[in-house]
Amino acid sequence: MPRAYLVRKLKLLLLFCVVFILFYGGNVLRRIIKDHKCSEEESKFLMDELCHNYTTNDAAGNMCPALCSSKKLKYNKCTNYRGGKKVLISQCDEVCEKGRSVVAVIKSKHPKEEFHFEPLDLDKYPNGSLSKAGYGMAYNIFKNMLDSQMLEESEKIQDIFSFLWSLDFEQYKREHRHLKVPEVIAIQNIWGLINQDEYLFMKVYQKHSFVPKMYGTCGYYYVMEFAPPGDILDPQLWTGSHSSFKERAEIAVDILNIVQSLDYGFFEPVHMCDVKAENFGIGKDHQVKILDTDSLFFHTSMLKNLAQPTCSNHDDCDFFDCRGWCEIETGKCTKQRSNNNLQTVCEDILVDKATNFYAGLLHSPPVAYKEELLPLLEECAYPEHSKGTIVRTPTSDDIYWKLHNLLKKIIREA
Known part of the structure; x- marks a missing residue:
């Protein structure tokens, strides 16, 4: 059988598969949107x-x-x-x-x-x-x-x-x-x-x-x-946000301040377990607001969420973005979160992520600060060189202050 014929057949098969996946995926997406669309x-x-x-x-x-x-x-x-x-x-x-x-x-x-x-x-x-x-x-x-x-x-x-x-x-x-x-x-x-x-x-x-x-x-x-996410935190698909880096950095600093407050501003730490940019909004006072607090859990409550009865791997112990840890020898989840709020915010909001349609909030930094900022963001999102894995390591307070202070400096000099 001629090679050209086989190649043509393979291309047609691949095209059919792509069309089928797009059609099926589109129907699934439409059903999901319909289920969540208000009346x-x-x-x-x-x-x-x-x-x-x-x-x-x-x-x-x-x-x-x-x-x-x-x-x-x-x-x-x-x-x-x-x-x-x-x-x-x-x-x-x-x-x-x-x-x-x-x-x-x-x-x-x-x-x-x-x-x-x-x-x-x-x-x-x-x-x-x-x-x-x-x-x-x-x-x-x-x-x-x-x-x-x-x-x-x-x-x-x-x-x-x-x-x-x-x-x-x-x-x-x-x-x-x-x-x-x-x-x-x-x-x-x-x-x-x-x-x-x-x-x-x-x-x-x-x-x-x-x-x-x-x-x-x-x-x-x-x-x-009413505190809508706006174009910066919830940009339109394909077009993205047209805001300046200074505007995005100001919002990033506000979000970092929220992380600090949740970690240290209550009688015990508060965990964010569903971290998405669109779960934040901008209020009349131009401050970032948390729009959905159903996924916030005080530390004592969080330990109960992580304490699954049995586990065979770490994923069994996860509670959405709050990641757990499985003691393989005993088959029990430890009552401890393995990552932290700062790590999740950096990974899911601040940096570019292949699984997102949009660039990270701090994409395209000024050339003068690019070499300093990007490695810092990388360390914040993927501590201990954990990129490419499900991160189960907390980001340190030292990284928090370095990132916070650098962003404040960029904002002042913009």
Whole structure:
């Protein structure tokens, strides 16, 4: 059989395989996008349902009147859902920020799908109002949840119910004493909110500049500052970001500051286990914000996530970007993360990566600093020459400060 004929046949076979893979992959991608794409019809229904619950006194919160009565908080559009979380873009006139019209985000885990929790079964009097024991039960449950976020600092909080909500608890009871059991309604609303990890973290840590501002709540929904990733952190496919290196370096420094705060600014380290550039955004104050805190875990909780019952290799012990370590001899995962936040941020955001469509945030540095910056980024992302492997080594604080100081120098001299 002629060689040219075989070559032609092979080329046709390869072409067929490529076309098949592209077609199949395209269909899979379309299904994934469809599954995660939000529905305008459903989103409007959710807002109508929330306002119905407000009129029947089942939903309460400082944002309910603006959303359901004065319409100063207006739903505009939905964005793609993330793991069952509904994220709705809205226009907020004067009630989110006094005298200003701003874009806000309405968020919640869907109460009928991904969001499951048992209503509190508290001790009540025969008329349905909370007994003293019922108040004590609610207080202890809420206090325990607060302790998981704050530890010693929670002792300073006098009114836990009001602290965890958007309204003054006692004032709500007084203003709604015409209702049969206003305290039960209030507590169930708070309970629905604090069962959402993101709400609880962001409510407790509003003092941190990287946490988006929380404007308030209505029912199980919470309203927050709109902080989109923008073109720099979430560039369009193929076109990329057209920002200057100085702009990108400023954002990189902000992200490094967040890493430092998570490592040392809380009662115990906080681990980021889903690190992507689009999980960060830019707020009105031009500071970088964390948009999705569902993948943040305090160290004690992180150890439980890594402690799988058995393992045969290190991959079995991984929890997304938080990588574990398997003791092969015993077949048990060690209760310790093998990489760290800094390593993950450098690998998944700052440097170029073959598996990404986009260049790293710090691509194309100034020629004058290229020879100094690129090896530093390499050491940050792949400590101990671990490039080409799944990195299971933490990046040192020494590298952090060298990188942080160099970027600040580049920004000053740009």
